Amino acid sequence: MPGLMRMVAEHWGAGLATTLPAKGLFEGHPLDVGVCGGLAHPAAERILESADLVVVFGASMGRSSTQAGHLFEHAHAVKVVDEEPGPSTAAPGWTETLHGDVTNTLQHVLSLSRRQAGSRPPWFVQVGPAADCRREDLRDFSPPVAEGTVDPRRALAEIDRHLPDDAAMVIGNGHCSGFAAAFTTAPP
Incomplete structure (x- = not known):
């Protein structure tokens, strides 16, 4: 699944961030912005705060990962989760939650993305490790x-x-x- 996330991000010039348990998953990738939330370094926090679309695959995105919902308050935020519909553990502010197979969803997004002409450059100034x-x-x-x-x-x-x-x-x-x-x- 991380490989699919990298390919989608590379096509759209999107940043790659993780929650703390997945810290380092994208380390070394030029689109990696590090950990999302309260433990994000300031450069990553500025990138995350300025996003207008946030798509999360397979993470609950609780209060610490979203700074109590404030980190993405200006973004259209979509969560894609494998779990069955039920009470949300996400912090306030999520626009949509899509319940379905995360890997299949990523494969479909990648297939649709490749129909678009060429890859886009990153929309943000990339940061180091x-x-x-x-x-x-x-x-x-x-x-x-x-x-x-x-x-x-x-x-x-x-x-x-x-x-x-x-x-x-x-x-x-x-x-x-x-x-x-x-x-x-x-x-x-």
């Missing part, structure tokens, strides 16, 4: 740090530089868990 964007954000950021302590953002950015490529990370739900998800490249 999320970890690079975070490090760039930190470059001029220097909050006061109490004697004997360390800023968790800087610590995790440095730790990330030393993690092996095949590292897997387990993140607790403590006070700084969002920093671990945001400032490291290892999938959670």
Whole structure:
């Protein structure tokens, strides 16, 4: 399914974003904007906020992935889900929910897309990998740090530089868990 999503995005010049559990799914792809929602880096957040159409495949898009519905408040938002119709777990603001096989829907969208002449360039200024964007954000950021302590953002950015490529990370739900998800490249 990720391959189909990439092909549709490439045809339309659309951004590719994931929820936190799928972090890194499109890493390295030029249309990847990273994690969607409260843990999005600022460059990705600006792209996501300015979208006029958001199509989500196979994700519930709850409050944290949509910033309580505010992230896509100016977009026509469509969710395609495999689940049976029932109470929605999505944050407020979804225009439509389509219930059906996600893979078949993607294949059909790709087939229809290929009938259009040529691919379109991205509608947004592409961003680098999320970890690079975070490090760039930190470059001029220097909050006061109490004697004997360390800023968790800087610590995790440095730790990330030393993690092996095949590292897997387990993140607790403590006070700084969002920093671990945001400032490291290892999938959670």
